[in-house]
Amino acid sequence: MKFMKHEEAFTGLEAAIVLIAFVVVAAVFSYVMLGAGFFTSQKSQEVVHTSVDQASSSVEIRGDVFGRDAGSTPSEIEIVEFAVALTAGGTALDMNSSVLTFQKSDVAVTTLTHAYANDYVSSTSVLNETTGDNKWWIYQKVNGDNDRLIEGSELFIIRAQLGATNEVAANEQFNLEIRPATGAALGLKRTAPAQIDAVNVLY
Structure with missing residues (x-):
């Protein structure tokens, strides 16, 4: 019996694995960037409020x-x-x-x-x-x-x-x-x- 080599299925599976890896990496990166953005925004608000309190007399x-x-x-x-x-x-x-x-x-x-x-x-x-x-x-x-x-x-x-x-x-x-x-x-x-x-x- 002669076996034929068909690599199309393996190529598709490799492409799917690579795509999933890219999606996971992009999601993690986006989460990190959004978290950093929210943290920076909160710090900026704290600085603004503190500056207003320090700059104005009550x-x-x-x-x-x-x-x-x-x-x-x-x-x-x-x-x-x-x-x-x-x-x-x-x-x-x-x-x-x-x-x-x-x-x-x-x-x-x-x-x-x-x-x-x-x-x-x-x-x-x-x-x-x-x-x-x-x-x-x-x-x-x-x-x-x-x-x-x-x-x-x-x-x-x-x-x-x-x-x-x-x-x-x-x-x-x-x-x-x-x-x-x-x-x-x-x-x-x-x-x-x-x-x-x-x-x-x-x-």
Whole structure:
């Protein structure tokens, strides 16, 4: 009996195996690429959200900034007073974790110490007029509860008492910054008036 060699079936089987291998490899490669794309997209969104949080401040100044003279000679501003509240859509801010710094043109940056950091104040509380050099504290709360979070419609009135080298004379400029734990710093650049009175509006 004579056997004939027919290789057509083997050639078709080899082609099918090669095709299946290519399909499997392409599917795995596509899955890896899609996974990498989704991961990159998620990371990009996280970076954008983090950047927005870091670039925008969640608090703003409400009303005027006042400078107080406690009766020193010569007349100089010894206490800076201002009110802060949340910006529209801003997240709650913990004042206990915020840092205040002060600087004049001829003096290096001074970090102010948080006085009464462990005490809670209510909307009717009035703390001491003076607490010591280079300190700040929450002087009063409006629509506030018994915590240090600025939330919703709450308004915090902040007082900063300046040290002897930081007291502001007439026509002198200064910069006071609020640096929260997250978000951009809020700067208060103001100038003292030509005549220092007991209470002065800084511009």
